[in-house]
Amino acid sequence: xxxxxxxxxxxxxxxxxxxxxxxxxxxxxxxxxxxxxxxxxxxxxxxxxxxxxxxxxxxxxxxxxxxxxxxxxxxxxxxxxxxxxxxxxxxxxxxxxxxxxxxxxxxxxxxxxxxxxxxxxxxxxxxxxxxxxxxxxxxxxxxxxxxxxxxxxxxxxxxxxxxxxxxxxxxxxxxxxxxxxxxxxxxxxxxxxxxxxxxxxxxxxxxxxxxxxxxxxxxxxxxxxxxxxxxxxxxxxxxxxxxxxxxxxxxxxxxxxxxxxxxxxxxxxxxxxxxxxxxxxxxxxxxxxxxxxxxxxxxxxxxxxxxxxxxxxxxxxx
Numbered sequence: 001x002x003x004x005x006x007x008x009x010x011x012x013x014x015x016x017x018x019x020x021x022x023x024x025x026x027x028x029x030x031x032x033x034x035x036x037x038x039x040x041x042x043x044x045x046x047x048x049x050x051x052x053x054x055x056x057x058x059x060x061x062x063x064x065x066x067x068x069x070x071x072x073x074x075x076x077x078x079x080x081x082x083x084x085x086x087x088x089x090x091x092x093x094x095x096x097x098x099x100x101x102x103x104x105x106x107x108x109x110x111x112x113x114x115x116x117x118x119x120x121x122x123x124x125x126x127x128x129x130x131x132x133x134x135x136x137x138x139x140x141x142x143x144x145x146x147x148x149x150x151x152x153x154x155x156x157x158x159x160x161x162x163x164x165x166x167x168x169x170x171x172x173x174x175x176x177x178x179x180x181x182x183x184x185x186x187x188x189x190x191x192x193x194x195x196x197x198x199x200x201x202x203x204x205x206x207x208x209x210x211x212x213x214x215x216x217x218x219x220x221x222x223x224x225x226x227x228x229x230x231x232x233x234x235x236x237x238x239x240x241x242x243x244x245x246x247x248x249x250x251x252x253x254x255x256x257x258x259x260x261x262x263x264x265x266x267x268x269x270x271x272x273x274x275x276x277x278x279x280x281x282x283x284x285x286x287x288x289x290x291x292x293x294x295x296x297x298x299x300x301x302x303x304x305x306x307x308x309x310x311x312x313x314x315x316x317x318x
Contacts (some may be wrong), residue, residue: 052078052082053079053081053082053084053312054272054309054312054313055266056074056078056079056082056084057082057084057305057308057309057312058273058274058275058278058279058305059073059074059076059079060072060073060074060279060282060301060305061073061074061282062279062282062283062284062287062297062298062301064284064286064287068295068297069283069287069295069297070297071283071297071300071301072086073085073086073304073308082312084308085308086304087119087304087307087308089119089120092119092120092307093120093146093147093149094147095307095310095311096120096147096149097147097148097149098147098148098149099148099149099150099176099177099178100149100150100151100152100176100177100178101116101149101150101151101152101176101177101178101179101180102151102152102153102154102165102176102178102179102180103116103151103152103153103154103179103180103181103227104153104154104156104161104162104165104179104180104181104182105154105156105157105162105180105181105182105183105227106155106156106157106182106183106185106186107185107293108182108185108227108229108230108276108293108299109153109180109181109182109227110133110134110140110153110155111293111294111296111299112180112227112274112299112302112303113133113140113151113153114133114296114299115296115299115300115302115303116151116303117129117133117142117151118296118300119303120144120147120149121144129142133153137155138155139152139153139154139155140152140153141153152176156181156183157183157185157186157187158183158186158187158200159183159184159187159197159200159201159203159204160200160203161183162181162183162204163200163203163204163207165181166204166207166208167207170207170210175222176222177222177223178222178223178225178306178310179222179223179224179225180224180225180226180227180274180306181224181225181226181227181271182226182227182228182229182274182276184197184229184254184258185229185246185292187200187254188245188246188250188251188254189241189242189245189246192245192250194250194253194254194256194257195257197254197257198257198258198260198261201257201258201261201263202261204261204263205261205262205263205269208224208263208269208270211224211270212268212269212270223272223309223310223313224270224271224272225271225272225273225274225306225309226258226263226264226271226272226273226274227274227276227302228258228273228274228275228276228277228278229251229254229255229276229277230276230277230280230292230293230294230298231277231278231280231281232246232248232251232291232292233285233288233291233292234246234247234248234291235291236285236288236290236291236292237290237291237292238290238291242291242292246292255277272309274302274305274306275305276298276299276302279298279301279302279305280294280298283295283297283298
């Protein structure tokens with residue numbers, strides 16, 4: 001399913017295609033006159049493989065200052081050609097124009113939604129939706145009429161809830177353009193059973209089998225992202241139960257189950273990882289509000305990671 005609103009990528013590709021057409025036309029006319037310059041069987045690299053850039057997309061730096069925290073994409077020799085960027089409000093609106101986005105998960109996913117909406121709504125609009133958006137354990141729906149973007153937040157704190165979301169999509173035969181999912185914190189707190197968590201993730205993977213890439217075909221009906229769990233700072237957790245159950249050792253065991261489930265794209269699955277654990281760790285202890293939830297700058301960076309991934313992948317497909 002191509003995203004109707006990806007004008008940024010489409011324009012880039014149209015420009016690239018036009019430039020390529022002109023270059024090829026010039027080459028065709030010049031080859032008879034300069035055979036030594038133009039080999040008889042040239043290999044034209046139409047597009048650089050985006051996979052290396054995708055693997056670097058979570059590399060972000062955070063900075064603290066008198067005004068709070070800020071962030072930027074790492075700019076090193078490995079990521080220099082990837083051109084990761086913070087998108088402006090206009091660019092984000094253009095990119096997501098006409099799109100349906102679904103975010104399903106727990107409170108981390110809700111904070112992700114806040115940061116995403118903050119990029120397309122005005123301050124007054126954000127203030128007007130706060131009460132509805134933060135209703136405890138509830139779903140949220142909004143249509144941003146100006147750009148035709150529809151967004152649904154689905155309260156789904158357990159992996160079994162996420163499987164039900166996928167089942168509903170298949171039953172109704174309607175799918176969003178972008179799907180962001182994540183779970184783990186609630187299961188860790190209320191069940192503290194990493195092997196059971198792993199089983200529920202494997203059921204989720206089975207529900208996604210129709211969307212798994214086959215052979216070299218990586219085409220998916222929609223774009224899927226996994227919102228990873230944050231780095232937990234045990235001493236800052238606000239209840240004794242959380243401090244006892246949500247230890248660093250338990251977090252590691254839950255992480256291992258995530259990787260063993262093979263739902264992530266790097267392991268053969270369909271979800272591209274939004275590495276909240278690494279992002280929150282880089283932001284640091286002072287960036288956390290309660291040892292579990294973080295300053296909005298972490299979720300803002302996470303949203304931009306997703307947006308840059310969408311730019312890369314739309315460029316790849318068009």
